[in-house]
Amino acid sequence: MSSRPHRGTVLVSGAGVAGPLLAHWLDRAGFAVTLVERAPGRREEGQNVDVRGAAREVLRRTGVEQAALAAHTTEEGTAFVDEHGRRRAVLPAAQGESDGATAELEILRGQLSGLLLDLPAQRTEHVFGDHVTDLAEHADGVSVTLASGERREVDLVVVAEGVGSRTRGLVFPGDHLRPLGMYCAYVTIPRTPDDDRTWRWYNALEGRSVHLRPDNTGTTRALLNFLSPTRGLADLDAGAQTTVLRRVFRGAGWETDRVLAALDDTPFHFEDLAQVHLDRWSSGRVVLLGDAAHCASPISGLGTTLGLTGAYVLAGELATALARGRSHTDAFAAYERRVRPFATRAQALPPGTPALANPRSRRHRRALWAGARVLTSRPARALGGLTGRFTHPPADAFTVPDYPDLPGRAA
Numbered sequence: 507m508s509s510r511p512h513r514g515t516v517l518v519s520g521a522g523v524a525g526p527l528l529a530h531w532l533d534r535a536g537f538a539v540t541l542v543e544r545a546p547g548r549r550e551e552g553q554n555v556d557v558r559g560a561a562r563e564v565l566r567r568t569g570v571e572q573a574a575l576a577a578h579t580t581e582e583g584t585a586f587v588d589e590h591g592r593r594r595a596v597l598p599a600a601q602g603e604s605d606g607a608t609a610e611l612e613i614l615r616g617q618l619s620g621l622l623l624d625l626p627a628q629r630t631e632h633v634f635g636d637h638v639t640d641l642a643e644h645a646d647g648v649s650v651t652l653a654s655g656e657r658r659e660v661d662l663v664v665v666a667e668g669v670g671s672r673t674r675g676l677v678f679p680g681d682h683l684r685p686l687g688m689y690c691a692y693v694t695i696p697r698t699p700d701d702d703r704t705w706r707w708y709n710a711l712e713g714r715s716v717h718l719r720p721d722n723t724g725t726t727r728a729l730l731n732f733l734s735p736t737r738g739l740a741d742l743d744a745g746a747q748t749t750v751l752r753r754v755f756r757g758a759g760w761e762t763d764r765v766l767a768a769l770d771d772t773p774f775h776f777e778d779l780a781q782v783h784l785d786r787w788s789s790g791r792v793v794l795l796g797d798a799a800h801c802a803s804p805i806s807g808l809g810t811t812l813g814l815t816g817a818y819v820l821a822g823e824l825a826t827a828l829a830r831g832r833s834h835t836d837a838f839a840a841y842e843r844r845v846r847p848f849a850t851r852a853q854a855l856p857p858g859t860p861a862l863a864n865p866r867s868r869r870h871r872r873a874l875w876a877g878a879r880v881l882t883s884r885p886a887r888a889l890g891g892l893t894g895r896f897t898h899p900p901a902d903a904f905t906v907p908d909y910p911d912l913p914g915r916a917a
């Protein structure tokens with residue numbers, strides 16, 4: 507057992523991406539952590555996520571950058587295709603750390619989450635298949651009640667439950683979701699010999715798009731996106747969602763029927779894209795982290811980058827405050843002061859998004875392809891990194907702070 511001081515107890519709710527990284531760094535800093543996940547086991551769902559700029563630095567400091575790079579999805583760039591599969595515009599993969607629609611560090615979400623859950627820990631307990639039902643704060647800490655009936659007394663609670671967090675509502679009542687008017691179904695389908703290493707993006711008109719992306723597990727990751735003002739479809743059961751998808755994508759062309767055919771045989775993740783906006787991220791001894799605090803949506807390409815960066819900063823600020831005799835209140839305030847401007851920039855999606863990327867008419871689609879060709883033209887490339895500036899805001903605009911009170915790898 508380490509001789510590091512025991513700094514306190516923290517319950518982290520949500521074992522996605524931000525939760526496990528935070529748990530690891532708090533553990534390293536001497537906190538005793540309970541990581542609670544609602545799902546009965548590790549969640550393998552999800553597709554490609556990008557780790558850019560500041561988050562690359564965080565993975566480097568965590569000691570898992572090379573492992574994450576080794577788990578690359580193998581994607582080599584993005585091609586806009588027409589109904590015949592002809593490539594109308596091609597965006598190359600990133601060459602540096604933050605440019606390109608396909609990031610240099612692109613990894614399946616489930617694999618990244620697993621990598622972080624496997625990080626060494628000395629005093630972290632993982633609890634799957636349970637969730638918080640009540641939080642009662644008192645002078646010395648928080649009494650947490652779990653659905654299993656168990657009660658925990660902890661010093662601090664971190665809510666890292668993603669965009670649809672329910673525990674967030676116990677502390678910040680009200681609706682903090684801003685729907686973007688688009689649904690997204692993530693489906694894993696068998697790979698065929700024609701599936702290459704390109705992200706193939708087919709705009710099927712009428713506000714629909716179909717995407718096929720390679721992975722490193724021998725399957726193909728498909729995405730069905732459609733614009734819709736109707737809310738609540740994500741709350742339907744899988745059978746009803748399948749019916750909706752088949753109706754919306756009927757006759758869409760290209761490889762759509764191949765994706766629709768797979769819906770009966772494979773579980774899929776269906777999401778009503780939304781952002782999360784709150785005036786503050788903490789209240790007393792409870793603080794929000796990652797998508798639960800500031801989801802920018804998968805369209806931003808920065809959700810994972812923000813979640814990883816925020817987790818590291820929160821751990822650093824807590825370690826610093828407590829080592830120097832300051833309170834968690836100071837730490838939460840410093841964390842939010844540092845991360846909020848970065849999150850706000852990520853949430854400022856390009857004007858017209860997501861409608862812009864999901865044309866309704868052929869004329870609009872031709873304009874989208876022409877725009878993509880301009881971005882990758884020689885003069886645009888000479889201006890430096892325009893593709894990435896178009897597809898997402900700069901992830902390297904955030905400098906990861908140094909935290910002397912956060913032990914390094916060898917500690």
Ligand SMILES: Cc1cc2nc3c(=O)[nH]c(=O)nc-3n(C[C@H](O)[C@H](O)[C@H](O)COP(=O)(O)OP(=O)(O)OC[C@H]3O[C@@H](n4cnc5c(N)ncnc54)[C@H](O)[C@@H]3O)c2cc1C
Pocket residue numbers: 519520521522523524525542543544545549551552553554555556615636637638666667668669670671672673692775795796797798803804809810813
């Ligand atoms: C299943 C899934 C698939 C995804 N796929 C993609 C994708 O393909 N592309 C993309 O860009 N982004 C995807 N995302 C979002 C992406 O993971 C996040 O934007 C980003 O990584 C920040 O992660 P996070 O840890 O804040 O939240 P998340 O990664 O969403 O993790 C939140 C975790 O909290 C758990 N949880 C929820 N409610 C509770 C509760 N009440 N108690 C305890 N645990 C709870 C969830 O099961 C989940 O494991 C996906 C998220 C999920 C959950």
